[in-house]
Amino acid sequence: xxxxxxxxxxxxxxxxxxxxxxxxxxxxxxxxxxxxxxxxxxxxxxxxxxxxxxxxxxxxxxxxxxxxxxxxxxxxxxxxxxxxxxxxxxxxxxxxxxxxxxxxxxxxxxxxxxxxxxxxxxxxxxxxxxxxxxxxxxxxxxxxxxxxxxxxxxxxxxxxxxxxxxxxxxxxxxxxxxxxxxxxxxxxxxxxxxxxxxxxxxxxxxxxxxxxxxxxxxxxxxxxxxxxxxxxxxxxxxxxxxxxxxxxxxx
Numbered sequence: 666x667x668x669x670x671x672x673x674x675x676x677x678x679x680x681x682x683x684x685x686x687x688x689x690x691x692x693x694x695x696x697x698x699x700x701x702x703x704x705x706x707x708x709x710x711x712x713x714x715x716x717x718x719x720x721x722x723x724x725x726x727x728x729x730x731x732x733x734x735x736x737x738x739x740x741x742x743x744x745x746x747x748x749x750x751x752x753x754x755x756x757x758x759x760x761x762x763x764x765x766x767x768x769x770x771x772x773x774x775x776x777x778x779x780x781x782x783x784x785x786x787x788x789x790x791x792x793x794x795x796x797x798x799x800x801x802x803x804x805x806x807x808x809x810x811x812x813x814x815x816x817x818x819x820x821x822x823x824x825x826x827x828x829x830x831x832x833x834x835x836x837x838x839x840x841x842x843x844x845x846x847x848x849x850x851x852x853x854x855x856x857x858x859x860x861x862x863x864x865x866x867x868x869x870x871x872x873x874x875x876x877x878x879x880x881x882x883x884x885x886x887x888x889x890x891x892x893x894x895x896x897x898x899x900x901x902x903x904x905x906x907x908x909x910x911x912x913x914x915x916x
Contacts (some may be wrong), residue, residue: 667713667741675713675745678757681808688760690810694752699725700820707758707823713737713745714754747812760810768839770862772910773799775844777832777878778869779806779899786817787900788867793821795907800825801864803832803878836864836881843883846874847902851885854909861914865906870899 667675677683678691689710692698695718701707702725711733712719712726719726719736726734742751774792779785785807792800807814809827818825836844843863866882868874879885888897888905897905 667735667737667745671711671713671735672741672744675711675755675757679747679812681811684760684808684810689757690760690815691747691812692756692758692815693746693748693754693812694816695754697816697818697820698754698756701756701758701823702726702728704820704823706761709733709756709758711735711757712754713742713756715739715742718753748816768799768842772797772860772862772907772914773801773864774903775801775832775835775864775866776806777803777866777874778872779867781870781899782807782811782813783817784870784898784900785809785811786814786819786822788903789814789818789825789827790821791900791904791907792825793818794904795911797907798824798826800827801832801835802827802829803875804829832875832878833881836878844881846879846882846885847887847906848874848879848885849887849896851887854886854888854906857884857886857910858913860910865903865910867899867903867906 678687678689684690692701699722702709709729712729713735714737716736719734742755745755774788774797776788779788779802789800806829809822815822844866845857845863846866847868866874866878888902
C-alpha cells in the first residue's frame with residue numbers, strides 16, 4: 666500500500682526539476698524494469714508493483730531493500746503511472762554517475778536538438794540494436810531520463826552511453842573524427858561504404874541541423890528519396906543510415 670507521502674513523491678518525479686533534485690528517474694512496465702535491474706548499471710531505489718510481478722521476480726529484486734518493495738493495487742498503480750495503460754510495475758532508479766567520456770574508434774551518434782521523447786528513446790534503442798555505444802547530444806536535446814524516453818528505449822538506456830555537450834566545441838576539439846550529417850542537400854548515403862569510424866549527426870525533427878554545427882561537418886549525406894514525402898522521421902532516418910553503414914563496414 667502506498668502512503669500519501671510516497672504517492673506524492675512518485676508523482677512529483679513526473680517533473681524534471683524533481684528528478685534532478687533527487688537524482689532519480691521513473692521506469693515502467695515489466696520489460697523496462699527487468700532490463701534495468703539485470704543490467705547492473707542502475708541502482709533501484711524503489712519498486713511499486715502488483716503482487717504477481719513481485720512473486721515472479723523475487724531473485725531479480727533481491728538487491729532492492731525489502732522496505733522499498735511495495736505491493737500495490739491496480740488503482741494505486743494508475744495513480745503513479747504515466748502510461749495510458751499501466752503495466753504491473755513502476756520503478757524508481759538512481760541516475761547513473763556520468764561515465765568518463767571515451768569516444769570509441771567506431772561509429773557513434775550525434776544528435777542536434779532532438780525534442781521528441783519518443784524519437785530520443787527510439788534512437789537509443791536503435792543504437793543498441795546496431796551496437797552503437799555512445800550518443801553525443803546537444804544541450805538542447807530532450808532529457809534522457811524523461812519517462813517517455815526511458816519507455817521508448819525499452820531498457821536500452823542501460824547499454825548506451827548518452828552525453829550532453831556543446832556540439833560546436835565538441836566537433837572542434839575532436840577534429841580528427843569525421844562527422845557525417847544527415848541532410849537534404851547531401852550526397853547519397855549509398856555512396857559511402859566501409860565507414861567504420863566517425864560520428865553520424867541527426868538534426869532536429871523540424872529544423873534539421875543548426876547551421877553553426879553543419880558548417881563543421883566532414884560530409885553531408887542523404888537517404889535517396891523515391892516518393893513524395895518531404896522528410897523522414899529522425900529515428901527512422903537513424904535506423905536506415907546505421908543499417909547501411911554497419912552492414913557495409915562489417916561485410
